[in-house]
Amino acid sequence: MPVPRQGRIPGAGGDTRTRILDAAEELIAARGFDATSTAAIATSAGVPKGLIFYYFPTKESILTTLIAERLPTDPIGDIDGLAVTGEPEVALVNLDAALDLTGRRTIREIVWREADTHPLVREQLRALRTYLHDVTVEVLRLSSPLTAPARVLDSCATAWVAAMFSATHLDRFRERDERDNDLRAVARVVTAGLGALSHP
Structure with a gap:
């Protein structure tokens, strides 16, 4: 037809x-x-x-x-613009701000609810997570004053993406300032780990 x-x-x-x-x-x-x-x-x-x-x-x-x-799986255009040389903690906060999942309340509600029962939604969420992990690795690599092994960058990126997803999922229960403060605290922990496990 x-x-x-x-x-x-x-x-x-x-x-x-x-x-x-x-x-x-x-x-x-x-x-x-x-x-x-x-x-x-x-x-x-x-x-x-x-x-x-x-x-x-x-x-x-x-x-x-x-x-x-x-909810595109590659929502961030300029990765270089997020990196801050010598300040990976700031770069991580920049990444969350650039992603801005907080401004997509209804889409977030749909994704968290429907991912359990609709495989295509689940696949989109997985693709977004993989993309954000890779972006986080690159942002950390560009920002860190130390040379971090790939396994360390991978672990730090995994922790940061999990924190962003968790924060976004909990946004309905708290104010924006609380979310930002929590993520800044996680960014400090992640970058402390990055420094402790890296070498000059």
Whole structure:
């Protein structure tokens, strides 16, 4: 069956697609994916239900599109801009700020809830974790005043990414300042370990 071109369906367009995704994001974050119907998404977006399937062939594709587009697995462009020579603790805090998962509340809610039951969401989360681990290794390598062995960088990156993910998961229970203070404390511990296990 041929796919209709945009413009042949009344109301179709980039803004409509965005409205559908915005509505889906809010509803799925609040209710969960399984409890959110395409009819509810259409109503919230102010579009006919059939228009949903013009953009998204299945309900599942709405979820996967949301995660792929709004929680990309390579969200940080300029890694060099995060590094601070001689100050790896500051560089780690810079990395968390650049990632800014705190500003994506509804997407976070969706990811943590749906990762258990939707393999594609789980894979996206794993890919993001791997990417952040590799970025953290590079940021630490560029910032550390010492030469750190690969195994040390790997361990420090693992600890930092776990801390960022944990902090993001707990954001709903605390204020932003608490999160930042906790992460700064973890950054100090991670960089202390980096220094203790490295050599000039």
